[in-house]
Amino acid sequence: MTLNRIEYLAVFLLAAALSCCPAAAQERGVPSETLSAAWAPVKVDHYVGIRGGYAMGNARFEPTRQTEMKMGLMVGGLVYKFDVPAQKYVGCIEADINWSQRGYRVHRSFESDEVYERKWNTIEIPILWQPYLPLSKGGTRFYLSAGPYFSYAFSSDYREYNKATGEVYSEGKYEYDPVRDNRWEYGITFGAGMFFAIKRFSVTAEFRYNIGLSDVFKGVTKYEGNPFRSPADQMNITLGVNYKVRMHK
Numbered sequence: 001m002t003l004n005r006i007e008y009l010a011v012f013l014l015a016a017a018l019s020c021c022p023a024a025a026q027e028r029g030v031p032s033e034t035l036s037a038a039w040a041p042v043k044v045d046h047y048v049g050i051r052g053g054y055a056m057g058n059a060r061f062e063p064t065r066q067t068e069m070k071m072g073l074m075v076g077g078l079v080y081k082f083d084v085p086a087q088k089y090v091g092c093i094e095a096d097i098n099w100s101q102r103g104y105r106v107h108r109s110f111e112s113d114e115v116y117e118r119k120w121n122t123i124e125i126p127i128l129w130q131p132y133l134p135l136s137k138g139g140t141r142f143y144l145s146a147g148p149y150f151s152y153a154f155s156s157d158y159r160e161y162n163k164a165t166g167e168v169y170s171e172g173k174y175e176y177d178p179v180r181d182n183r184w185e186y187g188i189t190f191g192a193g194m195f196f197a198i199k200r201f202s203v204t205a206e207f208r209y210n211i212g213l214s215d216v217f218k219g220v221t222k223y224e225g226n227p228f229r230s231p232a233d234q235m236n237i238t239l240g241v242n243y244k245v246r247m248h249k
Helices: 003-027 032-039
Strands: 045-059 070-083 092-107 114-130 132-134 141-162 168-173 184-198 201-212 232-246
Touching: 045 201, 070 114, 070 232, 092 141, 092 232, 114 184, 141 201
Parallel strands: 045 092
Antiparallel strands: 045 070, 045 232, 070 092, 092 114, 114 141, 132 141, 141 168, 141 184, 184 201, 201 232
16 A cells, blocks of 8 residues: 555544544434534633833842842833633733833841942743632632743842941942843742723732742852852732733623
8 A cells, every 4th residue: 555545544534533523422412512512612812901010129148148128119011811711710821021120238247237239120021820710790800820930131220328327339330240140030920919800901900929040140150259149039019901802702
């Protein structure tokens, strides 16, 4: 038997099997309505929107340093949601492109009033799974968020000052050194929020905690004087507005 005949036979057997599946199911007593529903395409909703809010950051150094939260940071960006509303509790997938500020404050030594602080601007991309609990037929729901994020720092500034007197010793643009500093970061995001639907529009209020897994500074083996570990964390509270691009019927 030639190769072409084998291919034709395989295609014929596959088509016959597919055509027999509905008939065999009906012979077993499965209603035709159930079969139609099983073979019907899954209906999904697509959302696009914006989000923005307030953030604060810190870093975890090893060896341990005395640190404080860096307040007054900002976060904002574009949102895309992919939702399958027919599947309850499964949730949706959200992917964002954010401008996100991160930072920390560290004392020169324990109990010292001399503080060094940094703030850096990043492009951040989180990809989140959001299981949710419907709270009303109108679309209000409570949801959780979990997933990885990746970011790239494109600018930074610093300030050295005395916390007790307010005297500023120096401040300005932080110059990145490719041997000393990491621009790329990654970590895990956890969060929770509320989703309020208003026809095709929706409003969200969400808290997120970004836990850094990478280091702000490269290891001490690559640059003398750097800490062994220096992951940066961030907490943020945001409000968002979304628009449903495609509505299921």
